[in-house]
Amino acid sequence: MNNIILEKIARLFLRVIAVMSVLLLLRGHNSPGGGFIAGIVLATGFIYYGIIFGSDRIQTIIYFNTRIWMGIGLGLVLIAAVMPVFAGHEPLTGLWYIGEWPLVGTMHLGTPLIFDTGIFIGVTGLILSIIITIMEVLKWNT
């Protein structure tokens, strides 16, 4: 399928949605949003891209296999869960670093952000692995 308008829109759409999902991820701690929903939003962008360009192109963009991405996501969750133990708290307790940064001013960084990023990557990887498998079974690309 060669439709230049659709292809341009799909590329643009993926970028907009990627920025949007990161925004959702970052605002998630205190406002609606968070890792899970951000992951789903990012995955919809990829799915739209995949419907137009085929699943091989998704695979080239995300570089690693989706399995690896899920593993990385779980790894980040694991790190966020265990890190407080070494600081002498119960597991999963939030550790916060409050610092002054140029441009953005005061920013709270903590283990919940790592946890959410892990969820974000894991959920995106999971949905993409399902979609890519379905596309391969349906022979979407050919």
Added chain:
Amino acid sequence: MILFALLLIPFSFLMLSLLIKKAGIKQRLALLFATFNFLWALALVPAVKFREIIVVQMGSWSAPYGISLVADRFSVLMLVVAAFVFFLTTIYSTQSVDKARRKNGHFFFSFGILMGVNGSFMAGDLFNLYVWFEVMLMSSFILVSLGGERQQLEGSVKYLILNLISSLFFVAGIGLLYGKLGSLNLADLSLKMASASDNLALLNPALILIFVGFSIKGALFPFFFWLPASYHTPPPAVTALFAGLLTKVGIYSLIRFYTLFLYYDHGFWNPVVLWAGGLSMVIGVIAASSQYDFRKILSFHIISQVGYVVVALGFFTVAGLTAALFFLVHNMLAKTNAFLVAGWVHRERGTLNLKVLGDLFNKSPIWGILFFISAFSLAGLPPLSGFFGKYLVLKAGIEADQVFITLVALFVGFFTLFSMVKIWMEVFWKKAPENIAQLAPVELKPANWMLFSSVVMALAIVAMGLWAAPIVEYCQLAAEDLLTPSKYIDYVLGYH
């Protein structure tokens, strides 16, 4: 952290097996993590002796609001035995499960089950119990259907649908209970129920829904249909794992639930539990005696054995609960080992139909003896663990003045013996039938690791019979803890 590690170990394995591609390395990692999990669970035994009830509040949120992991003596007992069973079945499945299945995530999903089982044994609140049940259910569903044989898919559809119904009941009950009492923490709920003691009938709809959910999970009469319909379809190593872990989690939750909530309305619940247990006992054993498939007989026996535990719970004395715990442990070991032997028979002959099998004792006396040990332990012959299990149940029954149900239990014991003798005669003792075309003998690699895990399990069964006293003593302490829920409440809510 000490409890959290038991969730962390399977979780790390899941993470690593996603990142690593090579099947050989994954298998070694699986063995390593299973060993580690077992050792960690063992380390909890002295810890619980010292601290009585270990409580960990996730994320430092205190008890009624946060998520608590709780392990008293009962939980630790179950964790240790489950870890032991898991360790041995993992070793066993390196040789028993075929290569394609091992490559496509057999270990991945069995660790998913381990994570669910560990989580539900430690869950301190009702909703997390539900979540861990789901983790377990999803992994076990994939394990049942992994491989995609026709028979497997048929079994897994029944398994999935009936278990989803059980989850539906369970979560609906949780919703109602939360609406009425406004809490999900087990200890907090129990406390609130104690103060609402004149309106307990209002809670019964919720409690009945949850009870039905647990009964389906634990395969009690009349909700056991999914078990014999699905357990004979996956590879034998998977069945052994399921037999050792899955139904027992349902029974664990039932015991926990009964000792924390249901006993407030003892007059209503005690007959329900006794009848459910008694009927499971009888119907399981009678249904088993009409089957002609090795694994189907054993599957029906799971129902009957679970009935013993529930009946012993229904006596609701220290002796009764001691018997229930001892019997649960015995059953996890003996049942798993019986399925392990079934796995060997399946590997040798490619079938588990009793009519076709025969003469296997001559082929390998060791496996014959291993089956003898586990089968006659299930039937309750004296030096083995089953004898003490049954003896304790019967003794507790007579002491609790439940003579009728005790006599039923005794009578069920004879039928169990009958079924076990039937398998023994048909599979190991009789001459191989001549008029049925035997499969050409296949050259198989020696099954050393399968033999190893079965031997260890059999030794554990014998040891549990010979050194029953310390285990009974431990079970008695656990039972005393279970019968004083105020202790549990104090520890979890931090009054202690």
